[in-house]
Amino acid sequence: MNFELTEDQKLLKAMVRDFAQKEIEPNVKILEDTHEFPREFLDKLGKLGILGMTIPSEYGGTKTDYISLILALEEIARASPSLAVIVSVHCSLFCYSIMKFGNKAQKKKYLPKAAKGEMLGAFSLTEPGAGSDAKNLKTKSIREGNFYILNGTKSWVSTGSEADASIIFASTEIKPGVKKLNAFIVEKNFPGLLASKIEEKMGLHSSLTAEYVLEDCQVPAENLLGEEGKGAAVAFHCLDGSRIGIAAQAVGLADKAIEEGVKYAQQREAFGRKISEFQAIQFMIADMSTQRDAARLLTYKAADLIDKGKPYAKESSMAKLFASEAANKIAYQALQIHGGYGYSKEFLIEQLYRDARAFSIYEGTSEIQRLVISRYLLEEC
Amino acid sequence: MNIFVLVKRIPDTESKIRINHETGTIVEEGLTFVLNPYDEYAVEEALRLREAGGGKVTVLSVGTEESRIILKKCLAMGADEAFLLKDNAPETYDGLRLAKIIARALEKKFSDYGLLLFGKQSMGTDNAQVPSMVAELLGLPQVNVVTKLEIEGTKGTAHREIEGALEKVSFSLPAVISAQKGLNEPRYETLKGIMTAKKKEIPILSFEDLDLKEEDIAPLLEVAKIESPPPRQAGKIIEEEPEKAARKMVEFLHNEAKVI
Ligand SMILES: Cc1cc2nc3c(=O)[nH]c(=O)nc-3n(C[C@H](O)[C@H](O)[C@H](O)COP(=O)(O)OP(=O)(O)OC[C@H]3O[C@@H](n4cnc5c(N)ncnc54)[C@H](O)[C@@H]3O)c2cc1C
Ligand SMILES: Cc1cc2nc3c(=O)[nH]c(=O)nc-3n(C[C@H](O)[C@H](O)[C@H](O)COP(=O)(O)OP(=O)(O)OC[C@H]3O[C@@H](n4cnc5c(N)ncnc54)[C@H](O)[C@@H]3O)c2cc1C
Numbered sequence: 269m270n271f272e273l274t275e276d277q278k279l280l281k282a283m284v285r286d287f288a289q290k291e292i293e294p295n296v297k298i299l300e301d302t303h304e305f306p307r308e309f310l311d312k313l314g315k316l317g318i319l320g321m322t323i324p325s326e327y328g329g330t331k332t333d334y335i336s337l338i339l340a341l342e343e344i345a346r347a348s349p350s351l352a353v354i355v356s357v358h359c360s361l362f363c364y365s366i367m368k369f370g371n372k373a374q375k376k377k378y379l380p381k382a383a384k385g386e387m388l389g390a391f392s393l394t395e396p397g398a399g400s401d402a403k404n405l406k407t408k409s410i411r412e413g414n415f416y417i418l419n420g421t422k423s424w425v426s427t428g429s430e431a432d433a434s435i436i437f438a439s440t441e442i443k444p445g446v447k448k449l450n451a452f453i454v455e456k457n458f459p460g461l462l463a464s465k466i467e468e469k470m471g472l473h474s475s476l477t478a479e480y481v482l483e484d485c486q487v488p489a490e491n492l493l494g495e496e497g498k499g500a501a502v503a504f505h506c507l508d509g510s511r512i513g514i515a516a517q518a519v520g521l522a523d524k525a526i527e528e529g530v531k532y533a534q535q536r537e538a539f540g541r542k543i544s545e546f547q548a549i550q551f552m553i554a555d556m557s558t559q560r561d562a563a564r565l566l567t568y569k570a571a572d573l574i575d576k577g578k579p580y581a582k583e584s585s586m587a588k589l590f591a592s593e594a595a596n597k598i599a600y601q602a603l604q605i606h607g608g609y610g611y612s613k614e615f616l617i618e619q620l621y622r623d624a625r626a627f628s629i630y631e632g633t634s635e636i637q638r639l640v641i642s643r644y645l646l647e648e649c
Numbered sequence: 650m651n652i653f654v655l656v657k658r659i660p661d662t663e664s665k666i667r668i669n670h671e672t673g674t675i676v677e678e679g680l681t682f683v684l685n686p687y688d689e690y691a692v693e694e695a696l697r698l699r700e701a702g703g704g705k706v707t708v709l710s711v712g713t714e715e716s717r718i719i720l721k722k723c724l725a726m727g728a729d730e731a732f733l734l735k736d737n738a739p740e741t742y743d744g745l746r747l748a749k750i751i752a753r754a755l756e757k758k759f760s761d762y763g764l765l766l767f768g769k770q771s772m773g774t775d776n777a778q779v780p781s782m783v784a785e786l787l788g789l790p791q792v793n794v795v796t797k798l799e800i801e802g803t804k805g806t807a808h809r810e811i812e813g814a815l816e817k818v819s820f821s822l823p824a825v826i827s828a829q830k831g832l833n834e835p836r837y838e839t840l841k842g843i844m845t846a847k848k849k850e851i852p853i854l855s856f857e858d859l860d861l862k863e864e865d866i867a868p869l870l871e872v873a874k875i876e877s878p879p880p881r882q883a884g885k886i887i888e889e890e891p892e893k894a895a896r897k898m899v900e901f902l903h904n905e906a907k908v909i
Contacts, residue, residue, distance in 0.1 A: 276847045279721055282683070283838045317840030330840035 288347035314385020328380035345520025360510035362389025390431035428478030449499030460485030471622030518595035529602030563591035592627030687768025724846035725838035744778030
């Protein structure tokens with residue numbers, strides 16, 4: 269067993285932290301306040317190679333081991349949880365799904381641009397009537413000649429309004445009465461795709477979340493991703509990996525929240541001393557850092573399983589479940605340490621507290637993670 | 650041109666420094682270490698010179714194996730080669746000792762140097778001695794605290810900030826230049842760079858390889874004591890009408906702080 273990062277993992281982590289601290293952090297408040305999409309930073313991340321981390325060099329990417337991707341996401345999330353979710357969706361869902369399930373022509377067409385950030389990707393599974401119950405999609409895809417015609421509404425598409433292309437899931441009737449899912453690569457200017465209504469969210473304000481309305485949207489048949497009727501496998505396989513990225517996002521946010529809480533506790537005075545001298549505060553700090561470390565270990569463990577080529581779905585769910593809930597507890601306690609000021613927008617912790625709330629919901633709610641995890645145990649025994 | 654950059658590993662200026670009072674050293678455990686920021690300007694300048702005029706950039710560091718990571722960072726930024734001049738001694742704060750090691754390495758192993766770039770000082774020890782001492786030991790011209798550098802053939806000009814003015818210095822190569830903030834904006838390593846660096850070896854040169862004997866490099870300096878600076882006093886707030894407050898402030902600056 270070895271708990272040390274390798275030299276190049278350390279190097280990458282330090283580089284992303286340096287970049288995030290110097291370039292991203294000073295701009296986060298204004299981006300969040302104005303709900304502005306962080307285009308400039310995505311361009312820069314693209315130049316550094318961060319957006320190509322799931323794409324091998326033969327398609328113009330900078331593929332690394334999964335731990336490295338996780339480290340990058342963690343460091344980006346420390347500075348901007350919004351930016352982290354954009355990068356995570358692009359790398360672990362959009363790029364990865366094409367890399368894993370795409371044919372040669374699709375890879376050649378989309379991956380080199382996606383690797384450099386010249387093309388930004390989204391992943392659209394959820395619908396107004398189907399979130400956890402993701403197989404139960406109302407959006408239909410019907411084959412007509414060289415096209416599939418898509419009709420329906422997709423909701424909660426992160427990066428939706430800003431994406432150049434999206435993986436969109438729709439149902440298909442493979443036999444009369446037998447419904448399955450199809451996955452498509454849909455470019456933003458395909459006729460019949462409308463990205464509308466930006467959701468007014470509680471947090472993650474600079475990650476814009478759109479609704480897609482598909483009205484006789486024409487998707488060339490060659491843009492079917494994977495086999496006809498095998499879309500569910502595409503969705504669930506990709507989500508198994510990308511959940512580790514959400515766990516990393518939670519760890520990064522938690523790390524930042526602790527930093528803010530500790531800093532505040534060492535400055536603030538009450539009853540004639542620094543509040544960090546009260547055991548009540550010390551215990552919160554101890555609990556927060558223990559939770560964060562446990563979350564981080566579960567996260568790295570799951571990523572390490574991917575790197576070792578072993579099954580990782582259960583561990584990925586565990587990491588996502590634990591880290592996202594830990595991040596919420598940690599943000600709560602770090603805000604508590606701030607007293608009344610934690611409730612003010614003047615302090616970063618207020619934003620982190622709101623941002624963290626999404627983690628136990630997207631890419632599978634905590635309840636769905638528990639279902640997945642328990643199923644493994646019940647089937648194993 | 651063969652450009653050599655001398656770099657040092659230092660504790661991150663954001664880390665909390667703890668002191669071991671028994672040994673009179675800084676506790677390394679729990680600290681994060683980084684490439685000295687002034688050295689980063691030097692590396693960046695070397696890369697830009699190479700990009701403009703060709704040549705090779707070699708990075709050298711004197712230190713323990715722990716310094717490998719900053720050499721890797723320099724390789725990831727784009728340096729061609731890196732060598733570790735292995736020194737197991739803890740921080741000696743002895744600039745001359747370091748300068749002797751560096752000068753010897755350059756003479757013995759890298760005598761084809763065209764330009765030697767340093768950071769103007771290393772944060773933490775802040776002696777700003779090594780570049781000048783190396784220049785003296787090797788008999789080279791030197792320009793320190795440089796904010797702009799131009800090289801043309803075997804000649805160069807450098808700008809340096811001096812009290813209230815800017816000094817422009819011409820020199821001939823080979824020469825020693827030490828970098829100041831403002832010289833350039835260092836690049837971030839790219840992933841491609843990190844992957845290239847991963848494949849590169851970092852050869853180690855021992856004191857034996859350099860024909861250096863213990864007595865040649867025995868520290869001439871003994872650290873008597875290291876102490877944390879006293880905690881900063883809380884600021885004084887004068888709560889008065891502006892006119893009276895200003896008067897009080899001047900009084901304070903004159904009589905108590907004694908700065909005017
Ligand atoms: C900020 C944000 C960004 C998002 N980005 C994307 C995106 O890019 N692409 C995308 O496709 N989707 C995205 N989503 C959607 C997200 O994946 C869904 O919100 C999530 O899967 C939950 O689905 P739902 O909202 O329909 O809730 P529901 O499925 O209606 O769940 C409601 C509640 O019921 C519980 N529940 C449901 N089924 C069960 C069960 N069987 N057993 C026990 N409890 C159950 C849930 O845990 C939850 O507590 C995003 C969501 C948010 C908040
Ligand atoms: C929405 C809102 C509305 C408000 N409205 C009003 C109002 O109308 N009128 C008004 O007067 N005030 C109001 N307040 C202020 C509120 O009462 C204070 O914020 C609260 O009493 C906490 O004080 P503080 O913010 O100074 O935190 P601090 O006292 O600085 O506390 C910081 C942290 O240290 C902990 N702590 C402090 N002392 C100890 C100790 N001895 N042992 C252990 N832990 C300790 C606290 O529990 C907290 O976690 C409001 C606050 C908010 C957020």
